[in-house]
Amino acid sequence: MKYWLVKSEPSSFSWDDLWSSPKRTTSWEGVRNYQARNFLREMKRGDRVLFYHSSAEPNAIVGIAEVAREAYPDPTQFEKKHEMYDPKSTRDDPRWSTVDLKAVRAFPRPLTLPELRDAPGLDKMTLLQKGSRLSVSAVTPEEWRVVTGLAGVSDAG
DNA sequence: GCCAACGTTGGC
DNA sequence: GCCAACGTTGGC
Numbered sequence: 396m397k398y399w400l401v402k403s404e405p406s407s408f409s410w411d412d413l414w415s416s417p418k419r420t421t422s423w424e425g426v427r428n429y430q431a432r433n434f435l436r437e438m439k440r441g442d443r444v445l446f447y448h449s450s451a452e453p454n455a456i457v458g459i460a461e462v463a464r465e466a467y468p469d470p471t472q473f474e475k476k477h478e479m480y481d482p483k484s485t486r487d488d489p490r491w492s493t494v495d496l497k498a499v500r501a502f503p504r505p506l507t508l509p510e511l512r513d514a515p516g517l518d519k520m521t522l523l524q525k526g527s528r529l530s531v532s533a534v535t536p537e538e539w540r541v542v543t544g545l546a547g548v549s550d551a552g
Numbered sequence: 553g554c555c556a557a558c559g560t561t562g563g564c
Numbered sequence: 565g566c567c568a569a570c571g572t573t574g575g576c
Contacts, residue, residue, distance in 0.1 A: 402573095402574090404573095404574090428559075429559090430559095449573080449574060449575085450573080450574055450575080454574085454575075508575080525556090525557080526556070526557040526558060526573095526574095527557090527558090527574095528557075528558060528559080528572080528573050528574070529558095530573090
């Protein structure tokens, strides 16, 4: 099992939005960055995913989700009227992928960006790198252990 | 609101 | 293939 992190601006889609979705699950549509897309394509059912609120008050990891469905073509790339429509993508060779994410558990409290920056063992974490804008990133098992430890949760699900 | 950092586009 | 210009992200 691998570990990941996804960012979302809560003003567009928050942890609470995920939690209140049918089956606590949503399709993670709209990723339009190749590196992030490649990570989506690597995800396996059951992989664990940290859910991060960006441009938020506070900026923080707020919960754990899991991969409920592995990568499939992002339908929004074919919808002409959709904001994320990509005229260069074809049905034969879809350019963009999405996965389904399911909320597993909320953190007891948000684990804020300053706390993450202060934590020993997270200095290499993609989220914390200067200028990192990647909306989907890989998390190492050690980083996962540190983050869930700080949050005071086990990963029992 | 500012602006550094980044990814993408397009002219050459 | 290079790289300047541009648009976007996202912390502050």
